[in-house]
Amino acid sequence: MKRVVRQFDDLIKIWRITVDVSYSLEYDVAASIMPLRRADGSYDQVALAEYDEFIIEALEVFTAHDFVILEEAESPNSKSAYYSLVKKADVDNYNYKFVLFIRLSDHFNNRHTRSQKMQFYDDKAQQLKQPTSKKHQTWKLKEITVNGAIFDSYDAALREIDRRLSQYG
Numbered sequence: 001m002k003r004v005v006r007q008f009d010d011l012i013k014i015w016r017i018t019v020d021v022s023y024s025l026e027y028d029v030a031a032s033i034m035p036l037r038r039a040d041g042s043y044d045q046v047a048l049a050e051y052d053e054f055i056i057e058a059l060e061v062f063t064a065h066d067f068v069i070l071e072e073a074e075s076p077n078s079k080s081a082y083y084s085l086v087k088k089a090d091v092d093n094y095n096y097k098f099v100l101f102i103r104l105s106d107h108f109n110n111r112h113t114r115s116q117k118m119q120f121y122d123d124k125a126q127q128l129k130q131p132t133s134k135k136h137q138t139w140k141l142k143e144i145t146v147n148g149a150i151f152d153s154y155d156a157a158l159r160e161i162d163r164r165l166s167q168y169g
Contacts, residue, residue: 032152036079036106048079051106054146054154055081058104058161065165067100070128080105084128087168096130098138100168102161105145 034047062069067085074081085100101121103109109117121139129137142164144150144157151157 033146033154050154051079051146054157055104057154057158058102058144061158061161061165062102065162065168067165067168070099071124075105078105078107080107084124086128086130090130094130096128096137098140099125099128101125101139101141103141103143105143108145109143 034044034050036043036047036051038044059069062083062085066088068088068091069083069085071084072082081104083102083104085102086096086098090096101124121141125137125139142161144161146154146157151160
């Protein structure tokens, strides 16, 4: 509060200026990723719904970058989602420059099975290749792990997907 005092003959005029400052605690509960599983191992349905929304929003990012989904699959052991994508122009021309494999997951990938996974993606790329007369189909892999492991929000994970897909024009 500021107080101004001026004297005029016998009178003293006082002006008061009152400044109110209001504070409010703001936080975004949806910003942080809730664990999909509870301590007892069961799935938290609210967290699972948010994760499913993230997957759908990721599909929109693929579309925004002109990718077409050739195949999609879910892991039988977790909530991981797998997508095989190509650029729409490449589909129209029957000539894939590369097949992009994207793994969206609630957990880290097992590092001990890298060679098996590389072989899997190589085999899958050859199966999907266009034109079919091509000797070898080039492929790329992008993995996005959420649920608190790398990203602390689904929005941050979506921005990372967008950033990674931007390199493919």
